[in-house]
Amino acid sequence: MIEVENLSKQFGKKTAVDHLSFSVRKGEVLGFLGPNGAGKSTTMRMVTGFLPPTSGDAKICGISIVGNPSEAKRKIGYLPESAPLYNDMTVTGFLRFCAEARGLSGNTRNDAVERSIATCFLQSVAYQSIETLSKGYRHRTCLAQALLHDPEVLILDEPTDGLDPNQKHEVRQLIKRLGETKAILFSTHILEEVEAACSRAVIVDRGKIVVDGTPSELIAKGKGSLTDLFRKVTTLDTAA
Amino acid sequence: MKNVWTIFKREIGSYFSHPIAYAVIVVFLLLSMVFAFTLGGFMDAQDASLTYSFFAYLPFVLMVLVPAVGMRLLSEEQRSxxxxxxxxxxVTMWSVIFGKFLAAALVWLIALLLTFPIWITVNHLGDPDNLTILSGYIGGFLVACTFLAITLLVSAFTRDQVICLIVAATICIVIVLGTFDPFVRAYAKALPAGFSDAITSLGVWDHFMSLARGSFRLQDATWFVSIILACLLGTSAILSAKRA
Structure with missing residues (x-):
């Protein structure tokens, strides 16, 4: 469903992503791990068509994001890092706007909005202004936006960042449930999340994949601890 | 086209759910009327037209107020x-830019239309040429759209609304004051002959006042449309260059 081929991104002289290749199949949840600045968000921004890659390509359900961006974007639901929202809108108003921008209209649009609100447990704030929402609700509103068009591919950039333990648990369960029928790529710093939600994980360091495997393989490689493996294969930002 | 409409609707909703549109419209009505009744001498001029009492002061009001409406269009998107x-x-970037531009243009259309009491007054007191007045309104709207396009271009560069307001207002002020006839006459003495004509025809006054006087010339339409298009295309180029 997601095929990333030799994706590279350079900002001036700095190489943020260095010939990255991986793929995510339907029914698979791929955890994208790595230290801050490893190129995780940049990779996701390229796969979703927000940033044009310096070289390489990503195919979403066989459609090239470089060659045919608007068709490929239709297949993707994306939760950006820090969950950006329009503060002056209500939750429902925002979701309706996103649904329309996704090409849904009339009853299809209203049904999609209702379904997303139910999936992300937003009923109690549906008509509240986004400005007044707590962080957990903001995050879920942005996640609801990604689910509106029932995309085949979900790309989530730190979906559990800044949530409390209960909310983290709920989002993980949600990812797991959605992962049964979709291809999901999600990035995280929290290593326990890999065991809790992923069917496969890669560790990225300085724009390259350094480890790729199932959570149990990764734990075996780290001799029982994911943290040890993570610390062994990634460079400290003080050393880089 | 449908996407332009979606963006346009959201933007208009956002304008009128904030105090900004109302504040700017009220200030605009106040200032334009203050100018018309004091400097413009609307009551004393014995002239049943709006050309020199009302329209001639519009660029001065618009040069500061239009950037205040346009400043958030792209800066806010980038900041948040x-x-x-x-x-x-x-959704193509082009439909985002166009939708936003149209929404802000509608705010200005509403602001200009709300000056209608002065149009009624001049008809009550005298017998003006209403087509000339209509042409003046079209001119005023085109000036607002031009300044708006400039503001949109500036807002693509920065994520800070205040910076956008200051830079865009400065550009508009330079365009308005730099080509204002008394100023041009003052500094044209230091320039080679012919320069002052060039500056005048590059500036807003020549094109706007001909519309305010009721004459529609092809060069005026070309001037407005080409600046607006160039700024919108520039905006789209800046946004894609920023991501590359």
Whole structure:
């Protein structure tokens, strides 16, 4: 469903992503791990068509994001890092706007909005202004936006960042449930999340994949601890 | 086209759910009327037209107020990161820019239309040429759109609304004051002959006042449309260059 081929991104002289290749199949949840600045968000921004890659390509359900961006974007639901929202809108108003921008209209649009609100447990704030929402609700509103068009591919950039333990648990369960029928790529710093939600994980360091495997393989490689493996294969930002 | 409408609707909703549109419209009505009744001498001029009492002062009011309406259009998207949402939706950047531009233009259309009491007054007191007045309103709207396009271009560069307001207002002020006839006459003495004509025809006054006087010339339409198009295309180029 997601095929990333030799994706590279350079900002001036700095190489943020260095010939990255991986793929995510339907029914698979791929955890994208790595230290801050490893190129995780940049990779996701390229796969979703927000940033044009310096070289390489990503195919979403066989459609090239470089060659045919608007068709490929239709297949993707994306939760950006820090969950950006329009503060002056209500939750429902925002979701309706996103649904329309996704090409849904009339009853299809209203049904999609209702379904997303139910999936992300937003009923109690549906008509509240986004400005007044707590962080957990903001995050879920942005996640609801990604689910509106029932995309085949979900790309989530730190979906559990800044949530409390209960909310983290709920989002993980949600990812797991959605992962049964979709291809999901999600990035995280929290290593326990890999065991809790992923069917496969890669560790990225300085724009390259350094480890790729199932959570149990990764734990075996780290001799029982994911943290040890993570610390062994990634460079400290003080050393880089 | 449908996407332009979607963006346009959201933007208009956002304008009128904030105090900004109301504040700017009220200030605009106040200032334009203050100018018309004091400097413009609307009551004393014994002239049943709006050309020199009302329209002639519009660029001075618009040069500061238009950037205040346009400053948030793209800066705010970039600051809050919502540009990333738009950029990953199946919506072209061009329809985002166009939708936003049209929404802000509608705010100005409403502001200009709300000066209608002066139009009624001049009809009550005298017998003006209403087509000339209509042409003046079209001119005023085109000036607002031109300044708006300039503001949109500036807002693509920065994520800070205040910077956008200051830079865009400065550009508009230079365009208005730099080509204002008394100023041009003052500094044209230091320039080679012919320069003052060039500056005048590059500036807003020549094109706007001909519309305010009721004459529609092709060069005026070309001037307005080409600046607006160039700024909108520039905006789209800046936004894609920023991501490359």
């Amino acid at each position: 990161g919502t540009i990333e949402l738009l950029g990953t939706m199946p």
